[in-house]
Amino acid sequence: MNRDVMETVPKKNTPIATEPQFRLPPLGECALLLDIDGTLLDLAPSPHEVRVPPKLAKALPALLQRTQGALALVSGRSLNDIDRIFAPMLFPAVGGHGAEMRISVESEAVASRAPPMSADLSRRFAAIAGLHEGILVEDKGYSLALHFRKAPDAEKAIYDAVSAIRADLPNAPIEVLPGKLVCEIKHSGFTKATGVTELMAHEPFKGRRPIFIGDDITDETVFAIMPDMKGLSFSVGRHAKGVDGHFNAPRDVRAWLSHLLEGERTAAE
Ligand SMILES: [Mg+2]
Numbered sequence: 001m002n003r004d005v006m007e008t009v010p011k012k013n014t015p016i017a018t019e020p021q022f023r024l025p026p027l028g029e030c031a032l033l034l035d036i037d038g039t040l041l042d043l044a045p046s047p048h049e050v051r052v053p054p055k056l057a058k059a060l061p062a063l064l065q066r067t068q069g070a071l072a073l074v075s076g077r078s079l080n081d082i083d084r085i086f087a088p089m090l091f092p093a094v095g096g097h098g099a100e101m102r103i104s105v106e107s108e109a110v111a112s113r114a115p116p117m118s119a120d121l122s123r124r125f126a127a128i129a130g131l132h133e134g135i136l137v138e139d140k141g142y143s144l145a146l147h148f149r150k151a152p153d154a155e156k157a158i159y160d161a162v163s164a165i166r167a168d169l170p171n172a173p174i175e176v177l178p179g180k181l182v183c184e185i186k187h188s189g190f191t192k193a194t195g196v197t198e199l200m201a202h203e204p205f206k207g208r209r210p211i212f213i214g215d216d217i218t219d220e221t222v223f224a225i226m227p228d229m230k231g232l233s234f235s236v237g238r239h240a241k242g243v244d245g246h247f248n249a250p251r252d253v254r255a256w257l258s259h260l261l262e263g264e265r266t267a268a269e
Contacts, residue, residue, distance in 0.1 A: 024232075024260070025209055028067065030208055030209050030210075030211050031067065031205045031209065031231075032067055032070065032072070032211050033074050033094075033210055033211065033222070034071070034072070034073055034074065034212075034213050034214075034253075035073075035074055035075060035213060035214035035216070036050075036073055036074075036075040036082065036085070037075070037180075037216075038180060038237065038250065039215045039219075039236050040073075041053075041056075041250060042249075042251070043180065043181075045149055045150060046136055046150065047081075047147055047149075047182075050085060052085060053254065056257070057089065059254070059257045060091065060257075063257060063261065064091060064092075064105075067208075068204050069092065069104055069204045070092075070205050070208050072094060073092070073094070074094045074196060074212070074214070074222065075093065076096065076097045076145070076184060078095050078096050078100060078140050078141075079093055082095055090102075090105045092105065094195035094196060094199055096114065096142055096186075097143070097191060097192050097195070097218060098114075098191050098193070098195030099140075099143070099187075099190055101195055101198065101199060103199065103202045103205075104204075114143075114186075114187050114189070114190055115142065115187060116141045116142055117141070117142065117143065117186075117187060121165075121169070122139060122144055124165050125144045125165060125185050126139065126144060128146055128158055128161045129146060131157050131158065131161065132148070132154040133151075134150035134151025134154065135147070135150075136150070142187055143177075143184055144184070144186075145183070145184040145185075146162075146184070146185075147181065147182045148181050149181040149182075152181060155181075155183075158183050159178075159183060162176055162183060173187055173189070174186065174188060175187075177217070178217055179216050179217060179218060180216055191218070192218055192221050192222050193221035193222050193225050196210070196212070196222050209230055209231055211232050211234075212226055212231060212234070213234045214235065214236070215235060215238075215250075219235070220240060220241070223235070223240055223241070223242050224242060226244075232244045234247060235247075236248075236250060236252075237249060
């Protein structure tokens with residue numbers, strides 16, 4: 001890792017918001033890869049209730065411009081859902097845990113290469129929502145998410161039911177992604193890390209130093225590949241294994257992104 005970068009990495013367990021000297025290589029050499037829920041945005045009672053704060057809505061397009069297009073949202077959400085949340089803005093994105101990708105704002109979304117889950121599997125997993133009225137089913141085609149932010153006590157019953165279905169179908173090509181008050185069942189074979197790896201092979205991301213920020217268990221696959229890509233990774237809300245530093249909360253991530261822009265502006269003056 002570049003020594004200049006090492007010197008600017010925040011001390012472990014120190015909130016970045018209190019590290020005003022924190023600097024990265026010039027934005028023109030970075031690729032900013034940002035998880036959405038719990039990283040850029042505060043979690044809401046249900047996934048469709050999240051809001052993009054006005055300062056973030058200003059900062060993200062400016063960062064997209066400063067990185068010459070090398071900023072991408074990396075999420076378990078579908079591209080459609082990402083676009084709905086950030087409308088009217090559009091960003092390069094890896095959606096559906098790597099099942100979908102849009103390399104640039106101008107390009108068409110790369111069609112989902114992940115095969116859809118069989119109707120029978122979707123139906124069986126969706127039926128788990130019958131356990132509690134607070135469980136919300138989100139069918140993304142290639143995956144099915146059971147959100148239980150409104151029924152946190154249902155967690156064990158949900159995972160027990162998922163395990164029972166998997167035990168019944170030991171050869172089904174599926175995997176379970178535990179998240180924050182969400183249990184997602186998806187086709188095996190793609191992850192956020194496979195999505196990021198593919199994205200980084202394309203211009204304008206190619207050859208950049210990736211900076212990834214994420215908060216959840218599914219982000220750990222990306223934390224793990226950052227060293228090989230000479231990148232840096234930061235977790236949110238906890239100090240995850242293998243990261244270069246962490247933020248306490250999404251508001252600290254947002255403040256840091258605004259700070260990045262201000263720093264570049266100051267440096268250019
Ligand atoms: Mg997240």
